Amino acid sequence: MDLQLANQVVIITGGASGIGRTTAEYFRREGSRLVLGDAQAEALAAAVTELRAAGAEVVGETVDVRDYAACQRLVARAADTFGRVDVLVNSAGIGGPTMFFAETIPADWQDLIAINLVGVMHCCRAVTDRMIAQHSGRIINLASEAGKGNEKRIVVYGATKGGVITLTRGLAVELGRHGITVNAVCPGVTRTPMTSYITDEMEREWARMYPLGRLGRPEDIAPLITFLASPQASWITGQAISVSGGFGRS
Numbered sequence: 001m002d003l004q005l006a007n008q009v010v011i012i013t014g015g016a017s018g019i020g021r022t023t024a025e026y027f028r029r030e031g032s033r034l035v036l037g038d039a040q041a042e043a044l045a046a047a048v049t050e051l052r053a054a055g056a057e058v059v060g061e062t063v064d065v066r067d068y069a070a071c072q073r074l075v076a077r078a079a080d081t082f083g084r085v086d087v088l089v090n091s092a093g094i095g096g097p098t099m100f101f102a103e104t105i106p107a108d109w110q111d112l113i114a115i116n117l118v119g120v121m122h123c124c125r126a127v128t129d130r131m132i133a134q135h136s137g138r139i140i141n142l143a144s145e146a147g148k149g150n151e152k153r154i155v156v157y158g159a160t161k162g163g164v165i166t167l168t169r170g171l172a173v174e175l176g177r178h179g180i181t182v183n184a185v186c187p188g189v190t191r192t193p194m195t196s197y198i199t200d201e202m203e204r205e206w207a208r209m210y211p212l213g214r215l216g217r218p219e220d221i222a223p224l225i226t227f228l229a230s231p232q233a234s235w236i237t238g239q240a241i242s243v244s245g246g247f248g249r250s
């Protein structure tokens with residue numbers, strides 16, 4: 001299927017690593033023009049160099065999504081470089097401490113909320129004026145299966161992702177009349193640098209909870225993101241779609 005994403009201008013936060021990095025590769029194969037934003041300057045530069053060597057039109061912008069002005073600069077960079085912004089993928093995020101809620105203190109939650117929830121709000125707000133003016137746009141937010149059901153020891157992480165899901169639904173309702181779709185993708189546990197603490201032995205153990213018998217890989221998540229960005233997904237909005245090997249079924 002031709003996803004008709006050639007020349008589309010795609011911003012990916014968290015584009016230097018994991019799901020965001022693999023998603024950049026999938027958009028590159030479609031001929032999209034890429035703007036990667038990430039807090040890790042070195043990894044970002046490496047991703048830009050690799051994608052460019054593979055033929056992509058791509059720029060990178062160091063950004064901390066906790067900083068609204070930086071998110072505005074990221075969007076301005078995309079518009080200045082490529083003239084428009086068609087797609088925003090919010091993949092920047094952190095896992096935070098794996099501790100029982102009763103063992104945490106408020107300081108343990110601040111970055112989780114500031115990056116995983118407020119950071120997504122910042123980037124969404126930074127693109128909305130432009131997408132409204134264009135009367136088109138696609139926003140795809142990385143939430144999580146934990147945002148639907150939540151789990152012990154990642155309660156605040158799950159709460160931020162639940163926030164992303166309801167943010168997504170609310171924005172879909174507000175922005176639909178402007179031709180903008182907003183959807184959330186909810187991965188189950190996926191092997192990336194964020195989950196590098198997972199050993200193969202742990203995967204074998206945890207995989208028993210997954211009907212498809214394994215944990216995820218970024219390549220399991222990126223195809224849905226590119227599909228949601230495509231014209232074929234023009235009647236899908238306000239959804240929180242699980243990609244989780246059958247772990248979650250809501």
Ligand SMILES: NC(=O)c1ccc[n+]([C@@H]2O[C@H](COP(=O)([O-])OP(=O)(O)OC[C@H]3O[C@@H](n4cnc5c(N)ncnc54)[C@H](O)[C@@H]3O)[C@@H](O)[C@H]2O)c1
Pocket residue numbers: 013014015016017018019020037038039040063064065066090091092093094095115119142143144145186187188189190191192193194195
């Ligand atoms: N890996 C999983 O099991 C899993 C499961 C469900 C959801 N997710 C979500 O998917 C998204 C991507 O996760 P991943 O597994 O690819 O992780 P990752 O750590 O490989 O990539 C996340 C990227 O976000 C960047 N980032 C972190 N804080 C930032 C900030 N303040 N400003 C800008 N960039 C920042 C990091 O530098 C990194 O490059 C996250 O939102 C995560 O919560 C991951």
